[in-house]
Amino acid sequence: LPGRSSGRKGSLHELVVMDEGDNLMRSLVSALMSYKMDVSSGAIHLKEISSELAATCPTLFQSEDRVFYDARMTLRSARKASGAERNELIQNALKMLLQVPLVVNIYAVFSELIDLKAYEGAVDLVIQAARMRDPENIALQNETRSEEYQRVREECYTLVVEVLTQLKTSSMTEVALTSSPLSPSKAESESHQAMKTYTKILSHCLSSHDICFHKYLYNQLMSMGAEAQNDLIQQNPAYLEEYLREQAGLPVGPAPIHTTVKKLPALMPKVVNSLEVLGRLYVHRHMFSHAAYLQLLLGERLNVSEDDPSFVSLEKRQQHLLDALRLAKSRSQHQGLQSPDTEGFSNSLLDVLQCKVEIIAFQIRLVDAITSKASKCASDLFQLAGDYNIPTQHIERLTELVNKGVHENISMLIQTEFGNQITPESQESFTVLLTSYAGYAAKTLNLLAAFFSLEDLYNDFARPECMWPLCLEMLHLAQFSDVQMIIDHWDMCLFSAISESVDGQSLSAACTAVRDLGKVFYPNDVSFPMQHLVQRLEEIAAGVWPADQQDVGALTPSEAHDLIPKTLLEVCGASERLRYVYDTLIERHTTTDVLRLQYLRSLAVVLEHAKLEIKSGGRSTAGLLVELCDKYSLRAQSLNGVDVQDLVASFEQVKSFHQF
Numbered sequence: 001l002p003g004r005s006s007g008r009k010g011s012l013h014e015l016v017v018m019d020e021g022d023n024l025m026r027s028l029v030s031a032l033m034s035y036k037m038d039v040s041s042g043a044i045h046l047k048e049i050s051s052e053l054a055a056t057c058p059t060l061f062q063s064e065d066r067v068f069y070d071a072r073m074t075l076r077s078a079r080k081a082s083g084a085e086r087n088e089l090i091q092n093a094l095k096m097l098l099q100v101p102l103v104v105n106i107y108a109v110f111s112e113l114i115d116l117k118a119y120e121g122a123v124d125l126v127i128q129a130a131r132m133r134d135p136e137n138i139a140l141q142n143e144t145r146s147e148e149y150q151r152v153r154e155e156c157y158t159l160v161v162e163v164l165t166q167l168k169t170s171s172m173t174e175v176a177l178t179s180s181p182l183s184p185s186k187a188e189s190e191s192h193q194a195m196k197t198y199t200k201i202l203s204h205c206l207s208s209h210d211i212c213f214h215k216y217l218y219n220q221l222m223s224m225g226a227e228a229q230n231d232l233i234q235q236n237p238a239y240l241e242e243y244l245r246e247q248a249g250l251p252v253g254p255a256p257i258h259t260t261v262k263k264l265p266a267l268m269p270k271v272v273n274s275l276e277v278l279g280r281l282y283v284h285r286h287m288f289s290h291a292a293y294l295q296l297l298l299g300e301r302l303n304v305s306e307d308d309p310s311f312v313s314l315e316k317r318q319q320h321l322l323d324a325l326r327l328a329k330s331r332s333q334h335q336g337l338q339s340p341d342t343e344g345f346s347n348s349l350l351d352v353l354q355c356k357v358e359i360i361a362f363q364i365r366l367v368d369a370i371t372s373k374a375s376k377c378a379s380d381l382f383q384l385a386g387d388y389n390i391p392t393q394h395i396e397r398l399t400e401l402v403n404k405g406v407h408e409n410i411s412m413l414i415q416t417e418f419g420n421q422i423t424p425e426s427q428e429s430f431t432v433l434l435t436s437y438a439g440y441a442a443k444t445l446n447l448l449a450a451f452f453s454l455e456d457l458y459n460d461f462a463r464p465e466c467m468w469p470l471c472l473e474m475l476h477l478a479q480f481s482d483v484q485m486i487i488d489h490w491d492m493c494l495f496s497a498i499s500e501s502v503d504g505q506s507l508s509a510a511c512t513a514v515r516d517l518g519k520v521f522y523p524n525d526v527s528f529p530m531q532h533l534v535q536r537l538e539e540i541a542a543g544v545w546p547a548d549q550q551d552v553g554a555l556t557p558s559e560a561h562d563l564i565p566k567t568l569l570e571v572c573g574a575s576e577r578l579r580y581v582y583d584t585l586i587e588r589h590t591t592t593d594v595l596r597l598q599y600l601r602s603l604a605v606v607l608e609h610a611k612l613e614i615k616s617g618g619r620s621t622a623g624l625l626v627e628l629c630d631k632y633s634l635r636a637q638s639l640n641g642v643d644v645q646d647l648v649a650s651f652e653q654v655k656s657f658h659q660f
Helices: 002-009 012-017 019-039 043-056 063-080 083-099 106-115 119-133 146-171 173-179 184-206 211-222 226-235 240-247 269-284 288-300 314-333 343-387 392-403 410-418 424-449 454-462 468-477 483-500 506-521 530-542 557-572 575-587 593-613 619-637 644-654
Strands: none
Touching: 063 083, 063 106, 083 106, 083 119, 106 119, 106 146, 119 146, 119 184, 119 211, 146 184, 146 211, 146 226, 184 211, 184 226, 211 226, 211 240, 211 269, 226 269, 240 269, 269 288, 269 314, 288 314, 288 343, 314 343, 343 392, 343 424, 343 454, 343 468, 392 410, 392 424, 410 424, 454 468, 468 483, 468 506, 483 506, 483 530, 506 530, 506 557, 530 557, 530 575, 530 593, 557 575, 557 593, 575 593, 593 619, 593 644, 619 644
């Protein structure tokens, strides 16, 4: 109808000379041929019409047009044929169509080929048509016309993608079963067939050398979700790695990513998805170290503001690093497979990742600890407000401002919020608490925003907050070798445990700290200075360390004597190592008789444990134990004390042979 209207209104001159007139006449010829194809009595009749059109109006109906309509008529004949004849007709039609891709009505012919299940031919025709519309590959060049030619090509490519999308949807069994009016078994069969066809077409598409088509197809499949992305990875096409690196903003080329990229900026979700798919592609290719390095980059990337959807939480960073470590370890489990991973890079990466996983765990623990301190400050603020009959909404507003980063001039902030409701003395109390709260809030925000180095976590957070157990773990991870500094940290750790203990359970608290950290550090003599720790625990039990320590708490003397050696045996396992430590401490010339008695009481417990160890060790081992009991019994008798006889009796009890 638009054509008819245009024909009535235009002049003969416009019809002959103008492009619009030429297009209109070609459309009329096309409509005539389509009509004749529908009503003609056969191919011979159609050829007669084609010959007449070629002779009458050669500029509108050229030899290429004749080939095109011959091909379409052949496809019509193929519909009625079957078996080998049908396949032969389809192949003949395709040969003709591929000769004249520029005159092909790609939309109509593509549908016919799909209906005839000539999938590969349909794809080839689309790719050839797109290439002929951009013979100089301008779409792949960096110039002003590139986008225009990309659109021209994509108008062809979209036909293939639409078919793939429909097949993928149909191949999803659950959808097919719930939406199909057929029986479940029939629907499932159709679902399986759809998947088979989808895989066949996709495989043929990805065998093409048309890079522009590959990029368009990748882009569409990436947007279809995880299943379609997995399909791409399973096909492992040649240009996929280059495409994903380009989408992620990484350098494109043969150089491995770990040689060119050391850090990533803050990333949008689409970029993150491209990197994760690239990692899965590397896993498919058994390039485990490359995949691990990508996860490391994702775990250490820069962050955005916390209210941004792209914000990376510490837990997400931790998951990236754990995935990286798992992948790095996978390389050693696939030694027999060929892999481009280099030995040196893989081994060094594994060491780095094991360290990074521990560091991110430290950072999360720091956040939890500092958040707990902030909560305690907030609770104290509300308690103080209650003491002065100040409504809680004032404290809520103040903490909310601080949480948003308003940390300047806390005193003025409180004065503005409370006005004349509080006295100068109470204002000072509020200022102290809110200042502490602001400090904790600022540190928490910093810790949440980025991945810190071990050095920064120690110097800026753990050490200033006197988190001594965590400091010791950090020094252990860093393989710190300053023995005196380690000992000083242990003293602060034990002192902190005693100070924070309740109901006088100072020795129990100290032993718990030694046991928990000892299980991490032992047998590292630097991180776990056993001799010093045994001395400190015995001094705590004797009430001589710290200087103001008066008792060991609610434990009886017997329980106190058992607790220390049992704690250390739980750490080191072997009684001989612990016995040697006690033996050394007893012989020190600086040791007082009070502590020697303390050490000997603990030694009796250690030797009792040794007796259990050597039950099946034979008479010679038992004889050695008897000698030791006699030695320590004589040592005890040389000391002055009210419990000496009980101590000697303990050693005699250990010597009882019938218990061996």
